[in-house]
Each structure stands twice: as C-alpha cells, then as structure tokens.
Amino acid sequence: MALLRAEHITQRFGGVVAIDDVTLEMNPGEIVGIIGPNGAGKTTYFNVITGMYNPTEGKVLFHDKEITGRKPYEITSLGLARTFQNIRLFANMTVIENVMVGMQCKTSAGVLDGIFHTPKHRKEEKLVEEKAAHYLELTGLLDHKYDYATSLPYGKQRKLEIARAMAAEPEILLLDEPAAGMNGQETEELAEFIHSLKDMGYTILLIEHDMKFVMSLCDNIYVLDHGSLIAQGPPAEIKQNPRVIEAYLGKEE
Ligand SMILES: Nc1ncnc2c1ncn2[C@@H]1O[C@H](COP(=O)(O)OP(=O)(O)OP(=O)(O)O)[C@@H](O)[C@H]1O
Ligand SMILES: [Mg+2]
Structure with a gap:
C-alpha cells in the first residue's frame, strides 16, 4: 500500500490547466522528485497535496484515507509538512x-x-x-x-x-526547491542532509531544478511539462528519456 497517493489530479485556474490528470504515488522511506520546466505545475501539485487548493478533479489519499480538500493545518497535523519555494519565515x-x-x-x-x-x-x-x-x-x-x-x-x-x-x-516532508539560491557547496551539504533524513525514516517529496541534485537523491522521479506527466521512473531511466531531454533542451528542428 502506498503511503501517499494522489490520483488523477486536475487543477484548473479559469482557462489555465495547471495540472492535467496526474497521478503520483510514494512508498514509505522513499525520496521522490518532481521535476519540470518553469510553470510545469510542480508547486501547484504540492499545493493540492497540502490542502492549499481543492483540486478540480482527483483525490489525495494518505494511509489510504482520503484527505482531499482538508485544511492545510489539518493535513500538517496528519503528518505532511512542507517548505515553500519563496521562503516564508517570520x-x-x-x-x-x-x-x-x-x-x-x-x-x-x-x-x-x-x-x-x-x-x-x-x-x-x-x-x-x-x-x-x-x-x-x-x-x-x-x-x-x-x-x-x-x-x-x-x-x-x-x-x-x-x-x-x-x-x-511529519511522516512526509515536502520540499519545494530546497537548493534554490544556494551555492555549490551549500547544495552538496543539503543533498547529504536530505540523505540523512531518509536514514532517519522520513519519506520525502522534493521539487528541484538542479538535475545533479535530483538524480543523486531520488528513488523515483516524476516529470511534468505544461501540467502533464511526461515521464516517471528511476533516475537512470529519466536521464535517457527522449521526452524529458526534449522538454529541457527544446526541440531540435
Ligand atoms: N493561484 C493561481 N491562479 C492562477 N494560475 C495559477 C495559480 N497558481 C499557479 N498558476 C499557474 O499554473 C501554472 C503552474 O504553476 P506552478 O507554480 O505550479 O509551476 P512550477 O512548476 O512550480 O514552476 P516554477 O518552476 O517556476 O516554480 C502556471 O501557468 C501558473 O501561472
Ligand atoms: Mg514552483
């Protein structure tokens, strides 16, 4: 049984389809990455899981119980805690x-x-x-x-x-671009630290742009592009996936 399962999530904002029917699953103790170009829908996916948005379609299940649409503080107390892409400290x-x-x-x-x-x-x-x-x-x-x-x-x-x-x-930590703005050494230290969190028993969902960082840490990677899931799998597969390479490097004519 998956610890977290977000099923067929669709999130529309007026005419914009920020997420289009994306399913994601995590097992206990895994580090799972969500990658994709700017505006792909990564943060929106976090916002759906953590109760900031009630998705247009789909369900979020934690320990097989539905938590879709619960308030963010309820979801935190159930065992999912997050960080923000734009730091939110007092x-x-x-x-x-x-x-x-x-x-x-x-x-x-x-x-x-x-x-x-x-x-x-x-x-x-x-x-x-x-x-x-x-x-x-x-x-x-x-x-x-x-x-x-x-x-x-x-x-x-x-x-x-x-x-x-x-x-x-929490049981699951959700980190939205934890290495953003860090220098090379800080990023390396952070990767080591996140690895130690896994050893402590945390399950981690991670959004990140730094490919080296994601590839070295994650057990499984989901790739979003324009709201759609274009690939999913272990780092070695993702690295060689033509659709992923295309989304990142642009189509060669
Ligand atoms: N509250 C909102 N209202 C309207 N549109 C939104 C809202 N939140 C996100 N969007 C739109 O949804 C799309 C996905 O945005 P999102 O922030 O999830 O992307 P992202 O993958 O996290 O990008 P980045 O790498 O730049 O952080 C974008 O087109 C964005 O403008
Ligand atoms: Mg984002």
Whole structure:
C-alpha cells in the first residue's frame, strides 16, 4: 500500500490547466522528485497535496484515507509538512521561535493556559523549546538560535524552513526547491542532509531544478511539462528519456 497517493489530479485556474490528470504515488522511506520546466505545475501539485487548493478533479489519499480538500493545518497535523519555494519565515522572530511556531499544532495546553501561565503551559513551553533546539541541532543552526531569522544567509534560511517543517513531526516532508539560491557547496551539504533524513525514516517529496541534485537523491522521479506527466521512473531511466531531454533542451528542428 502506498503511503501517499494522489490520483488523477486536475487543477484548473479559469482557462489555465495547471495540472492535467496526474497521478503520483510514494512508498514509505522513499525520496521522490518532481521535476519540470518553469510553470510545469510542480508547486501547484504540492499545493493540492497540502490542502492549499481543492483540486478540480482527483483525490489525495494518505494511509489510504482520503484527505482531499482538508485544511492545510489539518493535513500538517496528519503528518505532511512542507517548505515553500519563496521562503516564508517570520522576520520579527528569532530562529528558535520560528521552529516553535511549527510545533503549535502538537501542543495541548489551550489558549487559557497561555493567558494565565499555568504550570501545564510553562512545562509544555519548556518542552517545545527543547524540541525546537533539537531540530536546530540537526540542521546545524543551533548557534543561531537567538538570531533574527531573516538575518541568516539565504542558504541557512532554507535550512530553517526545513527545521520548522520537521518540528511538526511529519511522516512526509515536502520540499519545494530546497537548493534554490544556494551555492555549490551549500547544495552538496543539503543533498547529504536530505540523505540523512531518509536514514532517519522520513519519506520525502522534493521539487528541484538542479538535475545533479535530483538524480543523486531520488528513488523515483516524476516529470511534468505544461501540467502533464511526461515521464516517471528511476533516475537512470529519466536521464535517457527522449521526452524529458526534449522538454529541457527544446526541440531540435
Ligand atoms: N493561484 C493561481 N491562479 C492562477 N494560475 C495559477 C495559480 N497558481 C499557479 N498558476 C499557474 O499554473 C501554472 C503552474 O504553476 P506552478 O507554480 O505550479 O509551476 P512550477 O512548476 O512550480 O514552476 P516554477 O518552476 O517556476 O516554480 C502556471 O501557468 C501558473 O501561472
Ligand atoms: Mg514552483
């Protein structure tokens, strides 16, 4: 049984068909890549899976249960957490606070506990901070915990987005262009880090433009072009697929 299955997804925006009948499946422990030229529909596919859009057609199943159209926060608490192509960090919060925000859906102390600073609330907050520190350590950001998030160099902000997603304790991490804007060395370190996430038991869905990065990491790759699935398979096959080469390099007359 697939851990995640998005079936026959179609997403239209007025006259634009951003995704046209695309099915994707992931098994536990896999790293799956979605690639394709600009505007192919990659981010839109993430938005459908994570509940930002209710697709025009199709269903999303997680653990064989339908989650189509659920609210993004419900989907996060079920076990799918994502990062964004355009970094979305809270500028006026520190690094550790940004991770703590990612854990909100997991805490049980209610709003009143917060207002009256009950012992339950204080105990929970301490636990939340310790856990946040743990994810900062994993992503190599612990030294920056009291810095403002937006004071970090770009590559580290991307890692902070991953730490925040991990803090929601998901089964599946969805990363939208995690290496965008990183230099060669940062990209290589990130690839190693994502590989270590797989060893920790995460299942990962990854959108990426950097082909070397995708080919070295993914077990399975889906290629979108103008909203359609043009190829799917392991990296070695995808690399040699004529339709993929054509979509990337343009048709030779
Ligand atoms: N909310 C929206 N309203 C209207 N059109 C949209 C919306 N979101 C996406 N689109 C359109 O859907 C298509 C796919 O966009 P999407 O952002 O999913 O592409 P992408 O593969 O992620 O591209 P990139 O590599 O540039 O990030 C584009 O034509 C885009 O303009
Ligand atoms: Mg995108």
